[in-house]
Amino acid sequence: MKYSSFQTPERRLLGAGPTNLYPEVSQALTRPEVGHLDPKFVEMMDEVKSMLRYLFQTKNEFTIAISAPGSAGMEASFVNLVEPGDKVIVCVNGLFGGRMVENVERIGGEAVVVDDEWGTPVSLDKLEESLKNNPDTKVVAFVHAETSTGVRSDAKEIAEISKKYECLVIADTVTSFTGIPILTDEWGLDAVYSGSQKCLSCVPGLSPLTFSDKAIEKIKNRNSKIQSWFLDQTLVLDYWSGQGKRSYHHTAPINSIFALHEALRLACDETLEKLWSRHLNAHHRLKKGLDELNFNFVVDKEYRLPQMNSIYIPDGYDDLEVRSRLLNDFNLEIGAGLGKFSGKIWRIGLMGYNARSESVDYCLDSLKSVLNK
Numbered sequence: 001m002k003y004s005s006f007q008t009p010e011r012r013l014l015g016a017g018p019t020n021l022y023p024e025v026s027q028a029l030t031r032p033e034v035g036h037l038d039p040k041f042v043e044m045m046d047e048v049k050s051m052l053r054y055l056f057q058t059k060n061e062f063t064i065a066i067s068a069p070g071s072a073g074m075e076a077s078f079v080n081l082v083e084p085g086d087k088v089i090v091c092v093n094g095l096f097g098g099r100m101v102e103n104v105e106r107i108g109g110e111a112v113v114v115d116d117e118w119g120t121p122v123s124l125d126k127l128e129e130s131l132k133n134n135p136d137t138k139v140v141a142f143v144h145a146e147t148s149t150g151v152r153s154d155a156k157e158i159a160e161i162s163k164k165y166e167c168l169v170i171a172d173t174v175t176s177f178t179g180i181p182i183l184t185d186e187w188g189l190d191a192v193y194s195g196s197q198k199c200l201s202c203v204p205g206l207s208p209l210t211f212s213d214k215a216i217e218k219i220k221n222r223n224s225k226i227q228s229w230f231l232d233q234t235l236v237l238d239y240w241s242g243q244g245k246r247s248y249h250h251t252a253p254i255n256s257i258f259a260l261h262e263a264l265r266l267a268c269d270e271t272l273e274k275l276w277s278r279h280l281n282a283h284h285r286l287k288k289g290l291d292e293l294n295f296n297f298v299v300d301k302e303y304r305l306p307q308m309n310s311i312y313i314p315d316g317y318d319d320l321e322v323r324s325r326l327l328n329d330f331n332l333e334i335g336a337g338l339g340k341f342s343g344k345i346w347r348i349g350l351m352g353y354n355a356r357s358e359s360v361d362y363c364l365d366s367l368k369s370v371l372n373k
């Protein structure tokens with residue numbers, strides 16, 4: 001049997017990630033290979049670190065990209081900062097909070113869940129009550145932008161309350177990174193991880209991650225060995241330290257990092273303020289169009305993520321049929337509902353490259369056509 005090269009359909013990706021790549025990022029992928037310890041590559045890695053610091057708004061020395069997707073950034077945060085027996089408060093208001101609980105339990109930590117309805121933000125009162133009832137808590141974890149529901153929680157307040165009780169704070173910013181403000185140092189977040197394929201519009205498979213000095217201190221003072229070899233960050237501190245002591249840990253996904261460098265460069269060039277307002281403007285344009293089509297948003301206005309718009313599927317339409325027609329007739333991918341929201345909602349992502357009027361208008365026109373409105 002002879003196989004032919006795969007022909008990629010040209011989709012417009014307005015789901016929960018990946019998004020379409022910036023053209024410059026696509027080009028960066030095809031650069032000629034270099035060795036991952038080549039001095040030129042190492043120099044580029046230093047720029048990756050410093051650009052990530054700007055985009056995370058942090059001075060943290062330990063700011064890197066894990067060679068694996070956002071889920072690995074999550075796992076790296078938990079396996080490094082949580083030891084067996086540690087009590088961790090996990091705020092759960094959607095699918096990804098649930099995964100954090102899984103992480104804590106697999107480590108042998110004790111997860112105390114602060115549960116909130118899907119579609120609502122983390123309740124600050126419930127968090128504070130839980131901290132009062134569990135004074136031996138070591139870590140508080142939450143999802144800043146819950147992609148499964150389209151909700152933004154108040155990261156600044158969550159961190160402020162957690163600090164009062166001397167807890168380390170783990171924040172999932174996979175969908176928020178470069179889409180809405182994340183002020184790592186100002187808010188006092190200790191472990192912040194993200195993904196490359198959401199608002200950065202880079203290829204999937206890399207997870208930006210930053211640890212505060214307090215987090216590093218905790219890692220250095222652990223009593224038990226980190227149970228994951230690959231994600232044990234003590235093994236790569238030297239690799240990333242910039243002191244010239246680079247040695248082999250794993251082979252970096254070189255071409256993906258070319259792409260990451262380019263996506264970060266574009267983001268830094270545009271500036272955070274402009275990125276945030278571009279995402280917000282795209283959201284407003286989409287909202288106006290969806291209002292005209294009588295769609296209802298799942299999330300209250302105050303907590304809506306501009307980059308992830310959850311809407312109820314109107315009565316009389318079949319979820320799968322509509323999404324299939326959007327894909328087959330318009331090459332348009334939108335996100336399905338997950339978990340409790342499966343079959344009930346659609347999620348329209350306007351991330352990175354797609355946070356622009358042309359993508360919004362294409363989405364609205366395609367929806368109008370498929371729904372016969």
Ligand SMILES: *Cc1c(COP(=O)(O)O)cnc(C)c1O
Pocket residue numbers: 017069070071072074096143145146147148172173174175195196204205
């Ligand atoms: C996408 C996502 C993840 C997982 O990222 P992957 O790159 O798919 O592993 C984690 N948390 C949130 C909030 C996400 O949206």
